[in-house]
Structure formats: structure tokens, C-alpha cells
Amino acid sequence: MAKQKSGDVLRITHTNYESIMNGPRDYDLVLLITATDPRVGCHLCTEYNPSFIAIAGEHAKASQGKSNVFFALLDFNEKSRPIFQQMQLQNVPKLYYYPKTAKPTPLTAGFEQMPFMEGSHAENTVNWLLSKFPDHKFSVPLPPTDYASAALTVTFGAVCAYVVYLNLAKVVRNFLGKNVWALASTLTVLMFVSGYMFNSIRDTQYMRYDADKNPIYFVSGHQMQLGVETQIVSFIYGILSIFFVGLVQKLPRSEKLLKNRKAEFAATAAVCVAIFFAYSLLISVFHKKNLGYPYSLANLGVFF
Amino acid sequence: MKPLTSVLQTTAFALKVVIILSIAGAAISSRLFSVIRFESIIHEFDPWFNYRATKYLVENNFNDFLNWFDDRTWYPLGRVTGGTLYPGLMVTSGAIWHVLRKLSMPIDIRNICVLLAPAFSALTAYATYLFTSELKDSGAGLLAAALIAIAPGYISRSVAGSYDNEAIAITLLMTTFYLWIKACKLGSIFWSALSALCYFYMVAAWGGYVFITNLIPLHIFVLILMGRYSAKLYVAYTTWYALGTLASMQIPFVGFLPIRSNDHMAALGVFGLIQLVAFGNYVKSSTSSKQFKTFLTVSLVLIIALGVSGLFALTAAGLIAPWTGRFYSLWDTGYAKLxxxxxxxxxxxxxxxxxxxxxxxxxxxxxxxxxxxxxxQDLANEHVFVIIYSVLCSYFAGVMIRLMLVLTPVICVCGAIAISKLFDVYLNLRELAATSEETRKDRIFQLLSRMIVIMSFGFYLCFFVYHCTWVSSTAYSSPSVVLASRNPDGSQAIIDDYREAYYWLRMNSPEDAKIMAWWDYGYQIGGMADRTTLVDNNTWNNTHIATVGKAMSSPEDKAYEILVNHDVDYVLVIFGGLLGYSGDDINKFLWMVRISEGIWPEDISERSFFTARGEYKVDDQASQTMQNSLMYKLSYYRYHEVFGMQAATDRVRNQVIPKKDIELDSLEEVFTSENWIVRVYQVKKGDNAGRNLQEAGSFERKAKGGRNRSAKKPEVGLREL
Structure with missing residues (x-):
């Protein structure tokens, strides 16, 4: 068994799965069944995989290779597809625990499964493992310290600080300037009203793909949102706001336009039309979220 | 010339009055959809408690109300209701009731409660008008008033029947802010005291007063940082803080919080800071600048060190309460979830x-x-206030959907100011008339460019009116006590199961019966059925709620012990499977499990309610724990009988319920409403022969030879859909 091990996690392939998973075993096996291939599009799999490998590594380190608990990983690909069929798996990821056994067991039995619940999956895994193997050590590994990156950050920070220090007067003048604050407040508000906090609290997906691999930018429902929606919507809001401010502040104050009324009309009309289309776009996007919304301006929903 | 100006002024004034009155009319009438469609009825959950408390207030006197100990909720603990509620709302409607009665207009207290929110929304529009007028001019004010009058974000909490604290709180919020801005502008003790008074009313009315408690100090703090300290600000803030804090401590529920809870520390800190700044200004005016610099550095370091260590020491000593949970969930969004x-x-x-x-x-x-x-672009002190309000509140509204309500007024104010500035530029007819030396062609183009702007934004404003009407009519006007749906032929069908069931309880159960239901329905049972409940929407005792959750998620025999120990006579569950009503107890069930698991992790485990695949199911794959739980049994008891020979489908979860009979030994079905939304079960008292109920039940089943229940079951054929 130990011979087949490369690193802390044993890779299960179509050549070795029978000997490992069918038993008999004189060791305990913790098996992660996953699909990290981006074509499968299993978000949780790719997210969870590194924590699993890290937990296995921590365990190997803590037990100095003397542990009787082995970690194994079965990844979905063309070659391993028959194993998945034999195990009758519909969805991944799954974390199974195969206890020691004296006689061979079929693939579809003889294991316990960890539920993927809410919260930190790494922590849940460790707790689950601890409940199965109370006398073994498991822990959530800390991310490794990246000294190079830290050094780079410190250097960069120091250089920045020095530059700022050299131009202190200028920086202070600009920093305290009204427009910087105006921009900062406006952008903050823009970010919040387009659902940024929803993304950060719910850890939403950035984007989705349908069966034909076409991107999906909007999911319907008032309490559903993708990460990209916030970006698109805040962009539309921002464009509309900029046009509006231009209409109020820039156009009427432009010396050139005051002299040439025709040009003024052209510019004003252009901005008004731009606002109209941006607003139409916003409402078309809103139609994707609220299917029953009865009103629309120009229908621009075809773009999404 | 003089008479003309005065005539114009009078006309302008009269126009303003007419406009404001029409806005008030629009505000009220756009909130009456539910009254017209259904009837004058209190909505949802919390309003039922407020209504019940208001009835208590008008039936007794104010002192009784403040000392009210309610033994009809949280059985057997009871609730010190008078000391744990914000009395502002009830006192307001109580006062209106008394005044109207003095004017010999006796109006049912229910109608006052139902119509209070629309009435106050008209006042909100007026307060917003005053507030925005202070920021720009009365034109912007009128526009802001019109916008807030119909903005769905505010309508959502203030339709007729939604008799909740927020209904009057937004009015008070805007009034307080208006008075505060006025006080800052004038540096007047009078306006500041008025602001404090209004703040007191706000504290009495809604827990969200903490927002004001932090916003006004923050305003002052930012102004100090901007170097805009002035004696006016000093007068305004110290008056507001001293009076406002003292007044707010008079509310029993608030008590000593303003000097102990961390939520209020910012206000206290700024109060200290402004004293120091005032003192510093005085020292500065009477010393040389070099001495002052040293003085400033030394004192700053000292103050910060003292302040921070003092705060830590007091918190460590337990003198200051830690951040309250609800508030904490605003800042650390992971905290509440965990x-x-x-x-x-x-x-x-x-x-x-x-x-x-x-x-x-x-x-x-x-x-x-x-x-x-x-x-x-203007950035006077009051504009700083609105900017802080906007930034801070858009964060809060992003974190907690309920706070959209507080954000809506400022959105309306900012939007109104923006549109008003646009109209200032493009509706300026004087400029159009003045440019005389230009050619005619130029004139036309000038006119055209104005027209296109005005017309497009006029159109957007009209569109806004349509949107608001549609939203408030479709989304925010459902009483949620009465549901509306459509028959196959398109006619409206009213689903009135809740009231049917509560009325049944009121008429058929003993007056001191104790009813166990999930806490969502506590207030409604109290208000409509007038029976004692175990838990209600005032979720003050987590353990007690967890007890109910445990009873619901335990197997019948264990649940029966809990029921008997808590003197429960009836158990009420909400079941939407027949109708496809998704807000039912099976969908809320996981929360019951989670909450009780938090208290008894050894008895209840969320995991065991899922299938082996980790799915939440109610069909034949449902886990054994799930199928044995009291909630499952009470929901699906005799469900398949409705379907006769067909498969019994749960229309919410789209799953087929297993056809085997669910046996209940210790409870018996006494009432099921028309659409099966509410099911009421009576808890059986001990067996006559002294057996335990399980034994008795299984004996009876054997004796009768399989399934043969008593004859009094209702004819289910009639209810088949």
C-alpha cells in the first residue's frame, strides 16, 4: 500500500481502484471523489480539492508517516468514468470513509459519507475526521507564508511611502480635495447599491454556463445574483450617472457650445439618447431578474 | 411693482399648499390597495402583536400598559411586555383614538391601526419636503416629497394594515433630521431641543433609532475633521446629545443602554471630543501658536491612550454591554450566520x-x-450630512434587506436634488428670453435642446409613477394573512385558511388552552385566536424556541413528553403541500432543527434529517428521522386520502408522499382548514386505563384489525381538488 503512495494523497486510477477499494484492507481509507476538470464545471470540487490535499499533508506530517489512515483521491476523467458508473455516482464531490475490512466489499457499500454542509468545508472535514478517528491528529493547515511576496509587498510599500513623503504637500492637497472624496463616495455607493455586499456575504458564483457552454450572466429571482451581475449593473448605473452629471454640469458650461447652438443641440440630444438606451438596457436586464415586470423601453435584452 | 410680487408670492404659497396636499393624497391612496381588495385588516405577523398591545392600551390606562405582564405568551414564562416593547406606536394610535373620541368621532381602534401607516406617510412626505428645502430650495423639496410619497421602498413597510413600528419611524427619522439640520444651520438651542424631542419619540417608536444615534455624531465628527468646527455646532450637538440621551433613557426598554451599550458609545465619544475641541479653540485663541502645538500633541496622545484603555477596561469589567447581536451582524456578516x-x-x-x-x-x-x-459641488454642512447618510446607509441596506426602508428617503432626496438641478438649468426661461441678439435659428435649437431634456426626464418621472403603482399593487399590498390566487377561469379566489383556523380555535378551544406552533405564528394566534402561545415573534428566549423546535423534530413519544411538560393542549402546523404554498412549516423545518441542535446537539442532529445523498426530501427516500419527526407526521397525516388512488404529491416540493398510513397515538386531528394550510391537533390526555398512549394506540389498532379509525373524520371527498 505505502509503495503506491506518491505524496500524501493516493491517486486512484482505473488500474489500481479494485485492489484499493474492494478490500480487504488493514488500513482506514478516506476517499475524496471529485471532478476538478473545468469542463465538468464543479465549483465546489475545485474549491475543496486543495483543502483536502492540505489536510492529508498535515495529517502525514503530524503522524510522521506512521498513520494507518490513508487519503485517496478519485478524479473524474475519461479513463475513470467506468469507476463512477460502477459506484453509481450522480454528483460530486463526495468524501467517503472506508473502514478496515477483512473481506472484500462491493464498490457501492461499506462506507460512510461526510455531508457537505454550510460553513468552512476544511473545518467540517477536520471535525468529521476527528469524530471517526478520535485518536488521530487532524488539523486545518495554515496557508504557507510566502516570503517573496511579503518582501515584495514591504519593499513596494516602503517605496510608495517614500514617494508620498517626498510629495507630501501635493498629496495632502489632492487627498483633501473635494473631487477625490466625491469620487470615492460615489463609487462606494455605486458598489453597495449594485449588490456587492450580497456577493461577499453569500460567496456567489461569478458566472455560470449552460449545457451548451454558453455563458449565463443573469439568473432570475430577486434574491439570486451572480458576481458578474454586480459588475454589469454598477457599470450601467455609473454610465447613467456620468451622462446625467454631464447634462447638468458640463454641457451648459461649455463656452464652445454656448456660441454654437446647433452643436449644443446635437450634444444634448446625443446625451439624452445615450441615457435612454442605457436605461433601456437596465430595464432589459431587470426583465431577466423579474420575469413578470410589465414595462420596458427599447428592448435590448438580446445582448445577454 | 410691490403688489405684483406679493400676489406672486401668495400664488406660489397657495400652489405649494395645493401640491403638498395632493402629494399627501397620493401617498395615502397608493397605500390602500389591500384595504380595497381585501378589507381593513391587520397584516403579517408583528402588526398583530402591536394591534393586541394597542387594544390593551386603550382598554386599560397608560400605567397599566407600561407595567403589563403578559401571561398569555411564552407559556409558562410569560413576558414583561410593557418593559420590552417600544411603546411609541401604540401610544400614538391610542392618543389618536382618544382625541377622536373627544371630538365625538368614535372610531374602531382597528381602523386607526390599519390606517396609521398611510396617514404617517403623508407626514413623511411633508417632513421630506422641509428637509430637502433646507438642502436646496422648495422646488427640490416638493419633488422629493412627491418621490418619497410613492417610492416602493417606503410603501413596502407602510401600506394600510402594516401596523408596525417602521410605519411611524420613518416620519420621525426625517423630522429629526430636518430639525437637526436646522439646528446646525442656526446654532439654536430651540431647534436642537426640538430635534432631541423628536429623537425621543423615535427612540420610543423603533429600535432603528441607533442609526440616528450614530449618524448625528458622525456628522459632527466629520465636520470637525474638515475643520468646520463652530460654536453653532457646539450648541446644536451638546443640546441634542444631553437632552436626547436623557429623554431616551426614560423608555423602559432602553433604560441605561445609552450609557452602557457600545452602540451608543460613538455619541458619547463625540460629545467628549467636541468639549475638547471647544476647549482647544479657546486655548488657541489665547496662546501663541508654538505653545499651542505642544499642548495639542501632548493632549491628543493622552486623550487617545486614556480613551482606548478606558473603553477596554470598562468592557472587560462588564460595565459596558458588548455589541448587541443584531447590530453585530451588520458589521461582521459572518458572525450571525455562525x-x-x-x-x-x-x-x-x-x-x-x-x-x-x-x-x-x-x-x-x-x-x-x-x-x-x-x-x-455645494458642500455646506447639511450636504455633508446627506452624503454621510447615503454612504453609511447604502452599506447597511446592502447587508440587511430590511434597511432598504431607511435608505429610500435619502435616495429620494438625492434624486430630487439631481432632477431639480437639471430643471434649474433646462427650464430657465429667463435666460431663454434674455438672449435677444441671437438669430432666430439659434433660438430654435436652444429651445429644442431644452425640450428634449425636459421631455425625456418628464417621461422618466411618469414612468416612475407607473412603476411605483405596479410594484405597490402587486408586491407590497398582500396582507399575507389572507392570500389571493386565481381560479382556473381567471376569477379571484381568496384563501382565508389562517383566519378560518384561528377563528375555529377561538370558538372551540377552552379559553386557557395553550397552543404550540412555530414562533412565526405566535403573534397571530395571540391576536386572532386569543389563546396562549409558547413562543412568538418576539424571539427573546432562544432556549424556549429551541424547545418547540425540539418537540417538532423529535419522534412522537419524545415530543409528547415535551408537550405534556409544557401543558400544551393544541399543536398547530402550517402545511402548504396541497396548495403549493411555499412558506410552510416543512420548508422552515430545518431552522427548527438547527435552532434546537444549537441547544441539544446530543439529541438533534441536522444531518440525520437529510437523505444519504445529503438531500432534503419528504418522499419515500426521506430519512427515518425525518419521517418519524412530529412535524412530518402532523403535516402529512392522512394526506394521501385526499388523492384517493392517485399518488399523493406535495405541490411545494414536487415529491410523492409515501402511501403508508401515518399513525398518531398521542395527538388527534381536530381541525384542518379548507386548503389544508392550517392543521390543528389536540394533545390527548393520559389513557383511561393508565397505559401509555403508544401502547393504547397499538392495542387499539390490533383490536380493530388494521386501519379503521373513529367515525368522526370529515368527508375528504369534498375536498378533493
Whole structure:
């Protein structure tokens, strides 16, 4: 068994799965069944995989290779597809625990499964493992310290600080300037009203793909949102706001336009039309979220 | 010339009055959809408690109300209701009732409660008018008033029948802010005292007063940082803080919080700071600048060190309460999810996705940032206030969907200012008339460019009106006690199961019967059925709620012990499977499990309610624990009988319920409403022969030879759909 091990996690392939998973075993096996291939599009799999490998590594380190608990990983690909069929798996990821056994067991039995619940999956895994193997050590590994990156950050920070220090007067003048604050407040508000906090609290997906691999930018429902929606919507809001401010502040104050009324009309009309289309776009996007919304301006929903 | 100006002024004044009155009319009438469609009825959950408390207030006197100990909820603990509620709302409607009665207009207290929110929304529009007029001019004020009058974000909490604290709180919020701005501008003790008075009313009315408690100090703090300290600010803030804090401590529920809870520390800190700044200003005016610099550095370091260590020491000594849970969940959004399932389970505490912002404010949401930017162009003290309010509140509204309500007024104000600035530029007819030396062609183009702007924004404003009417009519006007649906032929069908069941309880159960239901329905049972409940929407005792959750998620025999120990006579469950009503107890069931698991992790485990695949199912794959739980049994008891020979489908979860009989030994079905939404079970008292109920039940089943129940079951054939 130990011979087949490369690193802390044993890779299960179509050549070795029978000997490992069918038993008999004189060791305990913790098996992660996953699909990290981006074509499968299993978000949780790719997210969870590194924590699993890290937990296995921590365990190997803590037990100095003397542990009787082995970690194994079965990844979905063309070659391993028959194993998945034999195990009758519909969805991944799954974390199974195969206890020691004296006689061979079929693939579809003889294991316990960890539920993927809410919260930190790494922590849940460790707790689950601890409940199965109370006398073994498991822990959530800390991310490794990246000294190079830290050094780079410190250097960069120091250089920045020095530059700022050299131009202190200028920086202070600009920093305290009204427009910087105006921009900062406006952008903050823009970010919040387009659902940024929803993304950060719910850890939403950035984007989705349908069966034909076409991107999906909007999911319907008032309490559903993708990460990209916030970006698109805040962009539309921002464009509309900029046009509006231009209409109020820039156009009427432009010396050139005051002299040439025709040009003024052209510019004003252009901005008004731009606002109209941006607003139409916003409402078309809103139609994707609220299917029953009865009103629309120009229908621009075809773009999404 | 003089008479003309005075005539114009009078006309302008009269026009303003007419406009404000029409806005008030629009505000009230757009909130009456539910009264017209259904009837004058109190909505949802919390309003039922407020209504019950108001009835208590008008039936007894004010002192009795403040000392009210309610033994009809939280059985057997009871609740010190008078000391744990914000009395502002009830006192307001009580006062209105008394005044109207003095004017010999006796009106049913229910109608006052139902119509209080629309009436106050008209006042909100007026307060917003005053507030915005202070920021720009009365034109912008009128526009802001019109916008807030119909903005769905505010209508959502103030339709007729939604008799909740927020109904009057937004009015008070805007009034307090108006008075505060006035006080800052004038540096007047009078206005500041009025502001404090209004703040007191706000504290009495809604827990959200903490927002004001932090916003006003923050305003002062930012102004000090901007170097705008002045004696006017000193007068305004010290008056407001001293009077406001003292007044707010008079509310029993608030008590000593303003000097102990961390939520209020910012106000205290700024109060200290402004004294120091005032003192520093005095020292500065009477010493040389070099001496002053040393003085400043030394004192700053000292003060910061003292302040921070003092805060830590007091918190460590337990003299200052830690951040309260609900407030904490605003800052550390992970905290609530992990530690307080009861907060995470309330939909009002969910974060807000972007459609909700758009839905609630439509085109104002993109005028909002533009409005903030335009405010920066003037940037007087009061504009700083609005900017802080906007930034802070948009964060809060993003974290907690309920706070959309507080954000809506400022969105309307900013939007109104933005549009008003646009109209100032493009509706300026004087300029158009003055440019005389230009050619005619130029004139036409000038006129055209104005027309296109005015017309397009006029159109957007009209569109906004349509949007608001549609939203408030379709989304925010459902009483949720009575549901509306459509028959196959398109006619309206009213689903009145809740009231049917509560009325049945009121008529058929003993007056001191104790009813166990999930806490969502506590207030309604208290208000409509007038029976004692174990838990209600005032979720003050997590353990007690967990007890109910445990009873619901335990197998029948264990649940029966809990029921008997708590003197429960009836158990009430909400079941939407027949109708496809998704807000039912089976969908809320996981929260019951989670909350009780938080207290008894050894008895209840959320995991065991899922299938082996980790799915939440109610069909034949459902886990054994799930199928044995009391909630499952009470929901699906005799469900398949409705379907006769067909498969019994749960229309919410789209799953087929197993056809085997569910046996209940210790409870018996006494009532099931027309659409099966409410099911009421009576808890059996001990067996006559002294057996335990399980034994008796299984004996009876054997004796009768399989399934043969008593004859009094209702004819289910009639109910088949």
C-alpha cells in the first residue's frame, strides 16, 4: 500500500481502484471523489480539492508517516468514468470513509459519507475526521507564508511611502480635495447599491454556463445574483450617472457650445439618447431578474 | 411693482399648499390597495402583536400598559411586555383614538391601526419636503416629497394594515433630521431641543433609532475633521446629545443602554471630543501658536491612550454591554450566520441583491450617485450630512434587506436634488428670453435642446409613477394573512385558511388552552385566536424556541413528553403541500432543527434529517428521522386520502408522499382548514386505563384489525381538488 503512495494523497486510477477499494484492507481509507476538470464545471470540487490535499499533508506530517489512515483521491476523467458508473455516482464531490475490512466489499457499500454542509468545508472535514478517528491528529493547515511576496509587498510599500513623503504637500492637497472624496463616495455607493455586499456575504458564483457552454450572466429571482451581475449593473448605473452629471454640469458650461447652438443641440440630444438606451438596457436586464415586470423601453435584452 | 410680487408670492404659497396636499393624497391612496381588495385588516405577523398591545392600551390606562405582564405568551414564562416593547406606536394610535373620541368621532381602534401607516406617510412626505428645502430650495423639496410619497421602498413597510413600528419611524427619522439640520444651520438651542424631542419619540417608536444615534455624531465628527468646527455646532450637538440621551433613557426598554451599550458609545465619544475641541479653540485663541502645538500633541496622545484603555477596561469589567447581536451582524456578516441561527433564519436579515434596489427605487437608483456627486459641488454642512447618510446607509441596506426602508428617503432626496438641478438649468426661461441678439435659428435649437431634456426626464418621472403603482399593487399590498390566487377561469379566489383556523380555535378551544406552533405564528394566534402561545415573534428566549423546535423534530413519544411538560393542549402546523404554498412549516423545518441542535446537539442532529445523498426530501427516500419527526407526521397525516388512488404529491416540493398510513397515538386531528394550510391537533390526555398512549394506540389498532379509525373524520371527498 505505502509503495503506491506518491505524496500524501493516493491517486486512484482505473488500474489500481479494485485492489484499493474492494478490500480487504488493514488500513482506514478516506476517499475524496471529485471532478476538478473545468469542463465538468464543479465549483465546489475545485474549491475543496486543495483543502483536502492540505489536510492529508498535515495529517502525514503530524503522524510522521506512521498513520494507518490513508487519503485517496478519485478524479473524474475519461479513463475513470467506468469507476463512477460502477459506484453509481450522480454528483460530486463526495468524501467517503472506508473502514478496515477483512473481506472484500462491493464498490457501492461499506462506507460512510461526510455531508457537505454550510460553513468552512476544511473545518467540517477536520471535525468529521476527528469524530471517526478520535485518536488521530487532524488539523486545518495554515496557508504557507510566502516570503517573496511579503518582501515584495514591504519593499513596494516602503517605496510608495517614500514617494508620498517626498510629495507630501501635493498629496495632502489632492487627498483633501473635494473631487477625490466625491469620487470615492460615489463609487462606494455605486458598489453597495449594485449588490456587492450580497456577493461577499453569500460567496456567489461569478458566472455560470449552460449545457451548451454558453455563458449565463443573469439568473432570475430577486434574491439570486451572480458576481458578474454586480459588475454589469454598477457599470450601467455609473454610465447613467456620468451622462446625467454631464447634462447638468458640463454641457451648459461649455463656452464652445454656448456660441454654437446647433452643436449644443446635437450634444444634448446625443446625451439624452445615450441615457435612454442605457436605461433601456437596465430595464432589459431587470426583465431577466423579474420575469413578470410589465414595462420596458427599447428592448435590448438580446445582448445577454 | 410691490403688489405684483406679493400676489406672486401668495400664488406660489397657495400652489405649494395645493401640491403638498395632493402629494399627501397620493401617498395615502397608493397605500390602500389591500384595504380595497381585501378589507381593513391587520397584516403579517408583528402588526398583530402591536394591534393586541394597542387594544390593551386603550382598554386599560397608560400605567397599566407600561407595567403589563403578559401571561398569555411564552407559556409558562410569560413576558414583561410593557418593559420590552417600544411603546411609541401604540401610544400614538391610542392618543389618536382618544382625541377622536373627544371630538365625538368614535372610531374602531382597528381602523386607526390599519390606517396609521398611510396617514404617517403623508407626514413623511411633508417632513421630506422641509428637509430637502433646507438642502436646496422648495422646488427640490416638493419633488422629493412627491418621490418619497410613492417610492416602493417606503410603501413596502407602510401600506394600510402594516401596523408596525417602521410605519411611524420613518416620519420621525426625517423630522429629526430636518430639525437637526436646522439646528446646525442656526446654532439654536430651540431647534436642537426640538430635534432631541423628536429623537425621543423615535427612540420610543423603533429600535432603528441607533442609526440616528450614530449618524448625528458622525456628522459632527466629520465636520470637525474638515475643520468646520463652530460654536453653532457646539450648541446644536451638546443640546441634542444631553437632552436626547436623557429623554431616551426614560423608555423602559432602553433604560441605561445609552450609557452602557457600545452602540451608543460613538455619541458619547463625540460629545467628549467636541468639549475638547471647544476647549482647544479657546486655548488657541489665547496662546501663541508654538505653545499651542505642544499642548495639542501632548493632549491628543493622552486623550487617545486614556480613551482606548478606558473603553477596554470598562468592557472587560462588564460595565459596558458588548455589541448587541443584531447590530453585530451588520458589521461582521459572518458572525450571525455562525452563532445566531435565529437571526440568520429571519428573512429580514438577509443581504440585498441588486434587483431589490431597482425594484424599490427604479430610476432614482441611478440618479442617486449623480445626486451625491452634485451635493459635493455645494458642500455646506447639511450636504455633508446627506452624503454621510447615503454612504453609511447604502452599506447597511446592502447587508440587511430590511434597511432598504431607511435608505429610500435619502435616495429620494438625492434624486430630487439631481432632477431639480437639471430643471434649474433646462427650464430657465429667463435666460431663454434674455438672449435677444441671437438669430432666430439659434433660438430654435436652444429651445429644442431644452425640450428634449425636459421631455425625456418628464417621461422618466411618469414612468416612475407607473412603476411605483405596479410594484405597490402587486408586491407590497398582500396582507399575507389572507392570500389571493386565481381560479382556473381567471376569477379571484381568496384563501382565508389562517383566519378560518384561528377563528375555529377561538370558538372551540377552552379559553386557557395553550397552543404550540412555530414562533412565526405566535403573534397571530395571540391576536386572532386569543389563546396562549409558547413562543412568538418576539424571539427573546432562544432556549424556549429551541424547545418547540425540539418537540417538532423529535419522534412522537419524545415530543409528547415535551408537550405534556409544557401543558400544551393544541399543536398547530402550517402545511402548504396541497396548495403549493411555499412558506410552510416543512420548508422552515430545518431552522427548527438547527435552532434546537444549537441547544441539544446530543439529541438533534441536522444531518440525520437529510437523505444519504445529503438531500432534503419528504418522499419515500426521506430519512427515518425525518419521517418519524412530529412535524412530518402532523403535516402529512392522512394526506394521501385526499388523492384517493392517485399518488399523493406535495405541490411545494414536487415529491410523492409515501402511501403508508401515518399513525398518531398521542395527538388527534381536530381541525384542518379548507386548503389544508392550517392543521390543528389536540394533545390527548393520559389513557383511561393508565397505559401509555403508544401502547393504547397499538392495542387499539390490533383490536380493530388494521386501519379503521373513529367515525368522526370529515368527508375528504369534498375536498378533493
Amino acid at each position: 452563532h445566531i441561527p435565529i437571526i440568520a433564519s429571519v428573512s429580514e436579515h438577509q443581504p440585498t441583491a441588486w434587483p431589490a434596489f431597482f425594484f424599490d427605487t427604479q430610476f432614482l437608483i441611478w440618479l442617486f450617485p449623480a445626486g451625491i456627486y452634485l451635493l459635493f
